[in-house]
Amino acid sequence: MTDSQPAIRLTGLTKEFGAVTAVDHVDLEIAAGEFFSMLGPSGSGKTTVLRLIAGFEQPTAGTIELFGEDVTRRAPFDRDVNTVFQDYALFPHMSVLENVAYGLRVRGIGRRERTQRARAALASVRLEQMGDRKPSQLSGGQRQRVALARATVVQPKVLLLDEPLGALDLKLREQMQVELKQIQRDLGITFIFVTHDQEEALTLSDRIAVFNDGRIQQLGTPADLYEQPGSRFVAGFVGTSNLFDDARSQALLGRGGEHSVRPEKLAVSAEREVGDGVASAPGTVVEVIYLGSGIRIVVDLDAGLRVTALAQNDRRRLRAGDRGDRVFVSWHEADVVALAPAPPAVAGEEADAAASVA
Amino acid sequence: MRLSRPARVTLGVITAIILGVVYVPLLVVLVNSFSTSTALTWPPPGFTLEWWGKAFQSAGALDAVLTSVQVAVISTAIALVLGTLISFALQRFDFFGREAISLLVILPIALPGIITGIALNNFFRTIMGVPLSIWTVVIAHATFCIVTVFNNVIARLRRQGTNLEEASADLGAGVWTTFRLVTFPQLRSALLAGGLLAFALSFDEIIVTTFTAGSGVTTLPIFILNNMFRPNQAPIVSVIAVVLVLVSIIPIYIAQRLSGPADQKR
Numbered sequence: 001m002t003d004s005q006p007a008i009r010l011t012g013l014t015k016e017f018g019a020v021t022a023v024d025h026v027d028l029e030i031a032a033g034e035f036f037s038m039l040g041p042s043g044s045g046k047t048t049v050l051r052l053i054a055g056f057e058q059p060t061a062g063t064i065e066l067f068g069e070d071v072t073r074r075a076p077f078d079r080d081v082n083t084v085f086q087d088y089a090l091f092p093h094m095s096v097l098e099n100v101a102y103g104l105r106v107r108g109i110g111r112r113e114r115t116q117r118a119r120a121a122l123a124s125v126r127l128e129q130m131g132d133r134k135p136s137q138l139s140g141g142q143r144q145r146v147a148l149a150r151a152t153v154v155q156p157k158v159l160l161l162d163e164p165l166g167a168l169d170l171k172l173r174e175q176m177q178v179e180l181k182q183i184q185r186d187l188g189i190t191f192i193f194v195t196h197d198q199e200e201a202l203t204l205s206d207r208i209a210v211f212n213d214g215r216i217q218q219l220g221t222p223a224d225l226y227e228q229p230g231s232r233f234v235a236g237f238v239g240t241s242n243l244f245d246d247a248r249s250q251a252l253l254g255r256g257g258e259h260s261v262r263p264e265k266l267a268v269s270a271e272r273e274v275g276d277g278v279a280s281a282p283g284t285v286v287e288v289i290y291l292g293s294g295i296r297i298v299v300d301l302d303a304g305l306r307v308t309a310l311a312q313n314d315r316r317r318l319r320a321g322d323r324g325d326r327v328f329v330s331w332h333e334a335d336v337v338a339l340a341p342a343p344p345a346v347a348g349e350e351a352d353a354a355a356s357v358a
Numbered sequence: 359m360r361l362s363r364p365a366r367v368t369l370g371v372i373t374a375i376i377l378g379v380v381y382v383p384l385l386v387v388l389v390n391s392f393s394t395s396t397a398l399t400w401p402p403p404g405f406t407l408e409w410w411g412k413a414f415q416s417a418g419a420l421d422a423v424l425t426s427v428q429v430a431v432i433s434t435a436i437a438l439v440l441g442t443l444i445s446f447a448l449q450r451f452d453f454f455g456r457e458a459i460s461l462l463v464i465l466p467i468a469l470p471g472i473i474t475g476i477a478l479n480n481f482f483r484t485i486m487g488v489p490l491s492i493w494t495v496v497i498a499h500a501t502f503c504i505v506t507v508f509n510n511v512i513a514r515l516r517r518q519g520t521n522l523e524e525a526s527a528d529l530g531a532g533v534w535t536t537f538r539l540v541t542f543p544q545l546r547s548a549l550l551a552g553g554l555l556a557f558a559l560s561f562d563e564i565i566v567t568t569f570t571a572g573s574g575v576t577t578l579p580i581f582i583l584n585n586m587f588r589p590n591q592a593p594i595v596s597v598i599a600v601v602l603v604l605v606s607i608i609p610i611y612i613a614q615r616l617s618g619p620a621d622q623k624r
Contacts, residue, residue: 054524054528055527055528056524056527056528075527076524076527076528077527077528077529077530077531077532081528082528082529083524083525083528085521085524085525087521089521089522089524089525090525091522091525091526091540092544093543093544102526102529102531102539103529103530105539106526106529106530106531106532106535106539107530150529151528151529154529154530
């Protein structure tokens with residue numbers, strides 16, 4: 001194993017289920033020690049890529065390399081990767097300790113050593129007291145940590161996580177996100193994390209691949225994706241965006257093409273704002289939504305576009321009673337992102353996906 | 359859940375009536391086994407232990423029990439192996455004709471016993487040229503015993519999905535290790551339930567048995583039927599019936615206890 005090799009290299013990876021192409025010529029390199037997320041809506045192919053890497057599915061075409069070694073045709077039990085499953089898949093007839101020791105047991109490691117190592121792994125997820133219980137006697141968060149201990153005790157080169165936090169409630173999820181990050185740093189192994197939750201992906205990842213229709217739409221750091229979405233789909237799926245189509249861009253920005261502006265980059269004020277690189281447009285307030293930490297203001301611009309602005313909850317705030325007020329929406333030219341033209345065939349779908357997130 | 363008092367009383371009475379219909383006849387058989395009357399007259403004119411003593415010395419009765427146990431054990435064993443294999447084939451693999459085979463496997467339990475009996479009798483004697491024996495009974499019973507095992511196992515496999523097996527493979531276990539350590543323990547209660555049902559089906563089967571048993575092969579149901587209306591034998595039949603009831607309580611009790619904790623988990 002050399003550090004110069006990527007942990008995972010996918011080349012032309014394709015998976016067809018009958019007439020459906022779930023994964024369409026994916027090329028991807030994931031560096032050793034990276035926390036890498038695959039983000040996308042359901043049916044985007046992200047989970048299939050994970051299952052291909054784990055070996056549960058055989059690709060229709062393409063290769064999978066693990067630290068430079070071609071593992072495309074190897075069985076799951078012959079690959080140095082382990083999975084944390086979405087529903088945890090703990091063995092219900094075994095105790096928690098037996099579950100964690102399972103990977104060591106099937107490798108023929110003696111009872112004493114495997115018990116010792118399993119106990120250490122349980123301790124690392126703070127469950128050392130739970131070893132004798134059955135999985136059914138644990139809470140969701142505890143099961144999740146057992147699954148993590150079971151997958152990491154065999155020291156895989158790459159850990160695959162299939163929406164591991166999906167079944168947990170919000171508070172527990174945020175707590176587990178912090179723990180996952182810590183565990184990944186402690187173990188120093190590559191994590192490949194599948195999620196449909198863009199916030200989770202932004203929080204955890206070193207890099208993110210955004211999937212749609214079996215292809216990677218954009219690959220980059222969380223900041224790259226958020227600040228410079230390359231397409232309409234990414235702008236709508238990662239965070240929310242105000243999309244200016246070609247005609248509106250002409251009217252409001254003075255140039256053609258599609259553009260996107262994040263809600264928090266829009267300011268709403270009673271007077272027209274002036275300044276270097278600041279542009280503004282008049283409109284009417286449609287809705288003011290109180291969010292606690294912020295306020296979401298929906299404005300119909302006179303140019304015929306509905307935009308959403310996100311304002312901090314400070315003393316200048318607008319109230320619900322301000323509906324119907326005439327205001328100016330302003331933005332910095334630097335915050336307007338030009339989007340790559342969408343391929344016409346899937347433009348409709350992408351607009352739907354963007355709308356459902358916004 | 360709370361019920362009003364009249365509702366509770368009504369439901370209690372209905373439950374008592376239904377349980378009464380099921381169990382009072384069994385009590386009658388129990389009483390008859392101690393009756394001094396040989397013709398099962400009611401009420402019994404007097405009580406005696408004579409029939410119990412005779413029953414346990416009756417070579418015919420003991421032989422019949424032994425034959426029935428043999429047939430039931432062997433056909434259940436065949437059903438457990440074949441039923442499990444066919445369940446895996448139909449649930450975990452996709453192949454041409456899968457739906458048709460699924461139907462063909464279940465069909466024997468729906469077919470009237472008399473049809474199965476005549477068909478197998480014909481097949482064994484005229485087509486295969488095999489003389490009827492205890493083995494022809496075993497094969498005939500296995501055809502419908504497979505169905506109960508198959509139904510139980512495939513339902514379990516379907517509900518369970520392949521997640522646990524994938525997890526096992528992911529952790530480094532080969533196909534056989536996965537079967538031994540994960541799949542089989544998950545199937546155990548389904549196999550027990552299917553096996554007990556198969557055993558019970560075989561043990562009291564009479565129609566198919568009549569057509570497929572060789573001369574001298576007398577299973578318990580055939581023995582009972584033959585002796586039921588013979589003078590002086592009816593009380594012995596009652597004794598056998600009571601023993602069978604007592605014996606069949608044991609596996610049911612075990613099955614309930616074994617599946618109890620598993621039910622709580624779900």
